[in-house]
Amino acid sequence: MSPILIKTIQFFLSLSLLIVLHELGHFIPAKLFKTRVEKFYLFFDVKFSLFKKKIGETVYGIGWLPLGGYVKISGMIDESMDTEAMKEEPKPWEFRSKPAWQRLIIMLGGVTVNFILAVIIYIGLAYAYGDQFIANDSLKDGVYVNETEIGDKVGIKTGDKILAVDGKPVEDFNKIFIELVNGNTFTIERDGEVIEKEIPVDFIATLLEDEDKIRFLSPRYPFVVGSIPEESANKDSGLKVKDEIVSIGGDSFTYFDEAKEILQKYKGQKVDLSVKREGSGQVQIPVVISDSATIGVGLGGLSFADLEDRGILKIKTNTYSFVESIPAGIDKGVSTLSGYVKQMKKIFNPSTGAYKGVGGFAAIGGLFPSGWDWPAFWNATAFISIILAFMNILPIPALDGGHVMFLLYEMITGRKPSDKFLEYAQMIGFFLLIALLLFANGNDLYKWLFK
Template sequence: MTPILIKTIQFFLSLSLLIVLHELGHFIPAKIFKTRVEKFYLFFDVKFSLFKKKIGETVYGIGWLPLGGYVKISGMIDESMDTEQMKEEPKPWEFRSKPAWQRLIIMLGGVTVNFVLAVVIFIGLVFTYGEEYIANDSLKDGIWVTDKTLGDGLGIQTGDKILSIDGKKVETLSEIIPGFALGNHFTMERNGQVMEKEVPVNVIETLSGEEDKDKIRSLVSYRIPFIINKVPENSPNANSGLKHGDAIVRMNGKPVEYKDQAMPILEANKGKMVPVTVNRNGTSLDMQLKVSDDAALGVHLGLSPEEYKELGYLEVRTLKYSFWESIPAGWNKGVRTLSDYIKGMKKIFNPDTGAYKEVGGFAAIGGMFPDTWNWPAFWATTAFISIILAFMNILPIPALDGGHVMFLLYEMVTGRKPSDKFLEYAQMVGFFLLIGLLLFANGNDLYKWLFK
């Protein structure tokens, strides 16, 4: 299967699961409180359904328009805009006849299920796979900023040690880029000097302006020691005498310890022979090595985690959890993911950050999935999308769960219920707001596809 097809299958599988469980979050408390549910649909059934079957008082079906799903609850003004029903006298089984606290639980059920689902997935992931990470404080000589232009835009460079972001210690190497995207200030060490710096306000715009997304993901890496792992048979230096574990310490008369230090030397000597000094088990050896036309020696670098640790370059740590330990770990990961997403949303509403340009629709969500089938990545992405759905649905916008919750809280506090006519108008306003947001998000996807 092609990568696009694999992403598409994962997208629809994840979306279908999340929609069904979200709607179950409304359906189950509605049934508990003896409220009639007329329809339970995956996707929207505008004009016709792909499948439908009535069981009891509820029609279960699959629509053809994959923009979400819904449960149609009797006596409730929702996306169906069934105003004729609202003109009749309230029936005991209708939503509008139930106490406000019951209606509140029914409306909060969807987002509650989305958040709980994300936590359950995170619990399963940490219990099954644990958490493997490169410890940030173990990096011997700081980070490698793989693209100088992007690094300059963030105010960081190779050799820096990022100590904390917004006062929170950076525990893992993988936290740095997300931390910059969501943070406001950071503490770093450069050449032995600790300094405080502001995160550039347009950091998201700086990163999103780069077309090669792999370059962003790998922008901050550990510095790779120039230690030989393997010399392939087709290498121009196959007969040079290089062996596994050899460390190149000088190249063309200049000291070298890391790949990032060797790259400009190799670039300046394409197609030439260069003198190098190799450290082999404490013994220095002088050699002449061939630099290819694409500025490479044709060797494989990289050591095992154990070798990196033994040589003092970095440490790869793995956290393993028992079942009971995985529960708080999964909960904390869910809370942290939601908190980070809220920080990201705040940046979107600040025009100076340029983050609004990164708002994406279905294509952006589909692009979050890996292009090869990977169950841990699939479930991690599904959990993240579930968090997004929980947050977006609780926003106080009419036509979303949060809009209904807002009016219910008003009713519970004041003792006055908004009129059905007011709720109808509010529902229409919310609907048009959602259409506008949908067009904007998917328009961003289309613009990037056409012009970037």
């Protein structure tokens, strides 16, 4: 099965689950408060449905347009824009006849379910799999900046130890990237000196110029030969895969990044390499350094576990009992939501350039693994559930947050907005959502065509 098909299946499986549960968050309190629900739909049924069945007073169905889903609640101006019933006198079973506090609970039900679902998934993942990560404070000799242009932009050099972002220590090395994206300042240790730096306001725009370079940092690693291409000038030199190069022309080094500097010194020359070879000790190999300062070999052969064995870093493993997994899952849900809020703040600030990274369905689909990896699938589903919760609570008419905003206004002032006002607000919100949808998916299309 092709990776694209696997991603697509996972995307629709996750989206369907999240939409159904979100709408259940509205449906259940509506029923509890004896409010009539006319429709419960997965996807939108513009003109026709793929499936529908009426059970009791509610029609359950599947639409053909996979842009979301909805419950149609009697006596409520919603995405269906059915305003005819609003011209009649309110009925006891209608949404508009219920007390404001009941209407508020009904409208908050969807986002509440989305957040709780994400927390439940994180609890399950913590209990079933625990956490395994590279301990950031264990990097013996700091980080390797493999994209110097980006490193120079933010102010990080090879050998720096990144201590904190916005004053908060970073425990997991892999989280440094997202913390730098969300943060404003960071703290490093360089040559024994602790330095605090500001993250450039347009740092995100720099990353988005070439998304293949986003992970511009890695742990430092030795120069181990992973492959020797047939076209390499040194294919017959005696070098072997898994050889570790420790000296070039008599200049010794520990890490590959140090070797790169030494190679510049010997480009275009013949030199001897000292290599460590399993079972043979240290071996001398004569090679030719190209004019571009390369030996003509591929890197590889060492896993993070190998680097741990060499004392370069430490892999930390956290396991949780069921009871311990509950606060761990809650903490993960809260921190994920907090991080997403920080990203949205950057997006709404044009000077950051973060709006260029807004993505639509293709970007969301890219969150899923290209193979059937259930922990990765559930991680992506939990993250998307957090996104849905946050996006739906935004105070935009046509979203749950818009309805909540008007309900809070009613509860505070004691005055209910008119049905005509709510109708116009719903239309404006609908057009705003269409514009956002076109922009996000237009970004996806632009990246596919030009990047």
